[in-house]
Structures are given as C-alpha cells and as structure tokens.
Amino acid sequence: MNSYQDTIAAVSTPPGEGGIGIVRISGKDAIVISEGMFKSKKCKLPSTMPAFTMSLGLVINPHDGSAVDEALIAVMRAPQSYTAEDVVEFHCHGGYFTVRKTLEITLSLGARLAEPGEFTLRAFLNGRLDLAQAESVLDVIKSKTAESSRIALEQLSGGVxxxxxxxxxxxxxxxxxxxxxxxxxxxDAQLSDVAEVLINIGEIEKKLKLLSATYETGRLYRDGISIAIVGRTNVGKSSLLNALLEKNRAIVSETPGTTRDTIEECLNFGGIPARVIDTAGIRESREYAELEGIKRSLSSIETADIVIAVFDGGTELTIEDFHIIEKTSGKTLIAVINKSDLKPAFSASVLSESYSSESSTHVLRISAKKNEGLSTLKDMIFTIVARNSTEVKQDVLITNVRHKRAMDDCLLALKRSSALLSDNMPLEFAAFELRSALNSISEITGVVTTDSILNIIFGRFCIGK
Incomplete structure (x- = not known):
C-alpha cells in the first residue's frame, strides 16, 4: 500500500505534442530530487529559489550527465502550495520523449508515480481543501460551458x-x-430545552431542503443532457448534426448505412451542456458492423434525455419510419420532418397522429441542407431543457449526487429525531438519530469519511491532478 508520506511525481498535462509539458513533484523530497536533475543557467539551486519563482535551465540525466531538455523549473514551498507540501514543476517542451524522460528521472531519484487524483487527495488530507472543494476540482476540469465552470468554481471557493x-x-x-x-x-429544564431543539431541527430541515432542491438544476449544469438524433437511413441525420454544430463533423453521403457508429459532439443550451449523438440509420440489415450500429442507435433512444426523430419529408412514411415511431413513443421527443425544400409527401398532422396519445410530440419541418428551421429547432430544445431546469433562488447549487444522498440521509434522521422528541421518548433515542444526522451531513466536507469513499472520489481523477 502506498504511503502518503512518499514523494510523488506525474505528468500533469495531456499526452501528445504541445507547446509545453509539465512534470509535477510533490512531497518532502521534491526539492532534493529536483536538485539532482536540474542545472540552472544562472547557477541557481532549487533549494535557494524563493517560493513561486521560476528559473531557466537544463533537465539533466544524473546517471550519464546528458541533457534531456531545456526547461523552466517552478518551486512552491509548503504549506503555500496546491498540496500543502513542497512542490516542484518542470515546464518542458511538450514532446512525448522529453516529458516522459523527465518523469522517469524523477522516479529514478526516489519519487514514485502518483495515483489518480493523489495531488488533490493530498490537498484534502493536508487540510488545504475540504472534500467538497476537492471534488469540485474535477468539475472545473470537466466543465463544458461558462455556467457549469462558474458553478464548479463557486464550489471550489467554498460556497457549498x-x-x-x-x-x-x-x-x-x-x-x-x-x-x-x-x-x-x-x-423542568428538559421540557423547555426539548422545545428549543425541536425548533432548531425545524430550521435546519428548512435550510437542507432548500439546498437539496437545487440538485436537479445543478446536475443539469454539471452533467448536461443527451440528445439522440435517430431515424432510418438517408433521412438527413448526419446533415442535421452538422447543421446544429455549424461544421462538417459527420460524413454525409447518399449511400445508405454510411454512419455505422454513434458520433457525439457537445453543444451549449443556455449554459447547460448537451451531448448530441448522431446514430446509425435503423433498418433491416445482415451486415455485422451495421447491425452493431443499429443496436447502439436503439440503446441511444432508451438512454437519451431528448430524442430527435428525423423523417424524410420528400417520401411517404415507410415501415421503417413506423418502427422508429414505435420505438420513440413515450420519450421526450421532437419529430423533425427534414428536406422541407422538397415537395412534401405527407403532412405534419399525419406524423403527429401516428404517435401514441401518451407522447408529448413536437413536430417541425426543417431543411438541414439549406439551414431552414434550425433556429426554431434549437428554441424547442432550449424550451425542453429550461423546463427541466427549475428556477431556484439559492446562490449555491448542489451538483454532486453524493452530496444529495448525504443531505437526504440527514433529513430522514432529523425527521426521526423530531418524532421521538415530540412523543416524549427517552432522549437517548433522539440523541442517536441526531448523531446519525450529523455524521451524514459531515460526510460532504469530509469531516466524517472512509477510505472507500476517498478511493471512489479520487479514482475518477486523472493522474497528475
């Protein structure tokens, strides 16, 4: 089992070529290790550098004295660093060899490879961040819109x-x-104090319910929604995706079955990220690759928050179209009649009537090829998204399901404690429930935690953060 007293190192920038690649070291031996592999051009030793300063020099392989790269070194001293430990970063040229070789040298000099999220875990264990703030670091990294980034930064700054x-x-x-x-x-004192505690519990419940109620909206901003574009072959699904993205992301061809797999891209609807999925055309086929794509298309219908079912307005509805109608009935649906630039082969009312009475179906004519009706379609999507995003007056949003569950557990324990106190049951029973409520809510910030919770949370991080 790895010790949190070890000095750790990792590459903290994405793999591949880039302008810069960063190798991060954290721990009690970080500065000693850096001195063994860095030669400053101004003869500065890392141990003599003031905190939060940089120096230009060479990364040296101490085993043969050869130069690996010209790099900047940054020194941050405990406790004023991200991990609250001594931290040294090598800012190398962003090539695969130089970055990996720099990391290998740190490991050869006594550091060990960091585990996923271990730098942030150490920030938590060393008291620089609480657990809710540590989790928000991952949300900042993964945020896809300005609003989701703002919410994550609010949590990182300690709002929750x-x-x-x-x-x-x-x-x-x-x-x-x-x-x-x-x-x-x-x-005599007990009766008056029990009444006071009941009032206090009621106030705590109000605060918790207000905060807990923000979760659905917060979840939308954090996780976004998924939108599946489905239909039979050659109805214009890929053209619609390209039109929504305003770029040629998917291959458009007259040949049926061109799209063999799902294609995913992200759009922004009022600050809420939307994962738009272009699926393979659904039809009878015996080809294995196409059958697998069709299987994934049907799966997308089941899991998507919004389904856009696309129909060819220039041809009569087919058996395959009616199969699509059957599969998408009951979903949050927008039925799109594409190719409105052609002579219509059927009316919008025919399509509406084909869906079951339980389906809340919006029908819209568009031309993905000529970019007609796209703004109306986007407005429809935004209306559905906004309907799911209930307006809340809280200045802080809960976005994490772990936090939501902890609050709900706390509320249940508070409800039980109130019932026990109101029924004049022995105070020991109420005290037990209040302690249970306290333990549940304390899990959010990590005052109460377990190794299993930490492993789950930080295991989702990338190595190097």
Missing amino acids: SEKITAIVSDLTAACALIEAHIDFSDE
Whole structure:
C-alpha cells in the first residue's frame, strides 16, 4: 500500500505534442530530487529559489550527465502550495520523449508515480481543501460551458462548504444540548430545552431542503443532457448534426448505412451542456458492423434525455419510419420532418397522429441542407431543457449526487429525531438519530469519511491532478 508520506511525481498535462509539458513533484523530497536533475543557467539551486519563482535551465540525466531538455523549473514551498507540501514543476517542451524522460528521472531519484487524483487527495488530507472543494476540482476540469465552470468554481471557493459548515454547527449545538440533559437530568429544564431543539431541527430541515432542491438544476449544469438524433437511413441525420454544430463533423453521403457508429459532439443550451449523438440509420440489415450500429442507435433512444426523430419529408412514411415511431413513443421527443425544400409527401398532422396519445410530440419541418428551421429547432430544445431546469433562488447549487444522498440521509434522521422528541421518548433515542444526522451531513466536507469513499472520489481523477 502506498504511503502518503512518499514523494510523488506525474505528468500533469495531456499526452501528445504541445507547446509545453509539465512534470509535477510533490512531497518532502521534491526539492532534493529536483536538485539532482536540474542545472540552472544562472547557477541557481532549487533549494535557494524563493517560493513561486521560476528559473531557466537544463533537465539533466544524473546517471550519464546528458541533457534531456531545456526547461523552466517552478518551486512552491509548503504549506503555500496546491498540496500543502513542497512542490516542484518542470515546464518542458511538450514532446512525448522529453516529458516522459523527465518523469522517469524523477522516479529514478526516489519519487514514485502518483495515483489518480493523489495531488488533490493530498490537498484534502493536508487540510488545504475540504472534500467538497476537492471534488469540485474535477468539475472545473470537466466543465463544458461558462455556467457549469462558474458553478464548479463557486464550489471550489467554498460556497457549498460554507452552507454545510453552518448546518453542521447548528446540528452540533442541538446534539450537545440533548446529550447534556442525558448526562445532567433536570426535568423542568428538559421540557423547555426539548422545545428549543425541536425548533432548531425545524430550521435546519428548512435550510437542507432548500439546498437539496437545487440538485436537479445543478446536475443539469454539471452533467448536461443527451440528445439522440435517430431515424432510418438517408433521412438527413448526419446533415442535421452538422447543421446544429455549424461544421462538417459527420460524413454525409447518399449511400445508405454510411454512419455505422454513434458520433457525439457537445453543444451549449443556455449554459447547460448537451451531448448530441448522431446514430446509425435503423433498418433491416445482415451486415455485422451495421447491425452493431443499429443496436447502439436503439440503446441511444432508451438512454437519451431528448430524442430527435428525423423523417424524410420528400417520401411517404415507410415501415421503417413506423418502427422508429414505435420505438420513440413515450420519450421526450421532437419529430423533425427534414428536406422541407422538397415537395412534401405527407403532412405534419399525419406524423403527429401516428404517435401514441401518451407522447408529448413536437413536430417541425426543417431543411438541414439549406439551414431552414434550425433556429426554431434549437428554441424547442432550449424550451425542453429550461423546463427541466427549475428556477431556484439559492446562490449555491448542489451538483454532486453524493452530496444529495448525504443531505437526504440527514433529513430522514432529523425527521426521526423530531418524532421521538415530540412523543416524549427517552432522549437517548433522539440523541442517536441526531448523531446519525450529523455524521451524514459531515460526510460532504469530509469531516466524517472512509477510505472507500476517498478511493471512489479520487479514482475518477486523472493522474497528475
């Protein structure tokens, strides 16, 4: 088992060629290791460099004295660093060999390869970030819109943590009051204090419910929605994707079955990221590759938040079209009649009537080829997204399902404690439920945590962060 006292190293920039590649070292031996592999052009030793300064020099292979790369070295000293440990970064040229070789040298001098998310884990363990803030680091990295980035940065700066800390403080006071009466029983004081605790629990529940209610909106901004474009072959699904993206992302061809697999791209709808999926045309086929694509198309219909079913407006509805109608009935659906520049072969009302009465279907004529009706389609999508994004008055949004579950567990325990106190049950029972509520809510910021929770959270991070 790796020790958190080890000095760790990792590449902190994406793989591949780039302008710069960063190798990060963190731990008590970070500066010593860096001195063994860096030769400053101004004869500066990393140990003599002031914190948050950089120096230009050469990365040297200490085993044969050869130069690996010209690089900048940055020194950050504990506790004023990301991990609250000594941190050294080598800013190399962003080539595969130079970055990997620099990392290999750090490992040969005594560092070990960092595990996924271990730099951020150390920031948590060393008290620089609480657990909610540490989780938000990953949200900042993965945010795809300005609004989702803003929400993640608000959490990183402690917005959620401040709310939770205030609730923990109130709940701790309620626990202390009940437990004091268990230890020092006074019947007259007990009645008045129990009433006070019941009022306090009610106030805590109000705060928690308000915060918990922001989760659905927060989840939309964090995770976004998925939109599947489905239909039979050659109805213009790929053309529609290209038109929505305003670039040629998918291959457009008159040959049926050109799209053999799903193609995914991201769009922004009012700050909410949308994953748009162009699927293979659904039809009868015996070819293995196409059958696999059709299987994935049908799976996309099941899992998508919004389905755009595309029909060829220039031809009569076919058996395959009616198969699409059957598969998409009951979904959050926009039925698109494409190729509106051609003479219409059927009316929009015919398509609407083909769907079951339970389906809430929007029908729209467009021409993906001539970019007609696209703005109306985007407005329809935004209306559906906005409908799912209920307006909340809280300045902080909950985006993490772990936080939501912890709040719900806390609320259930508070409800049980209130019932016990109202029924004049022994105070020990209520104290147990209040402690359970306190433990649940404290899991959010990591005051109460377990190794399994930490492994799940930080295992989702990339190595180097």
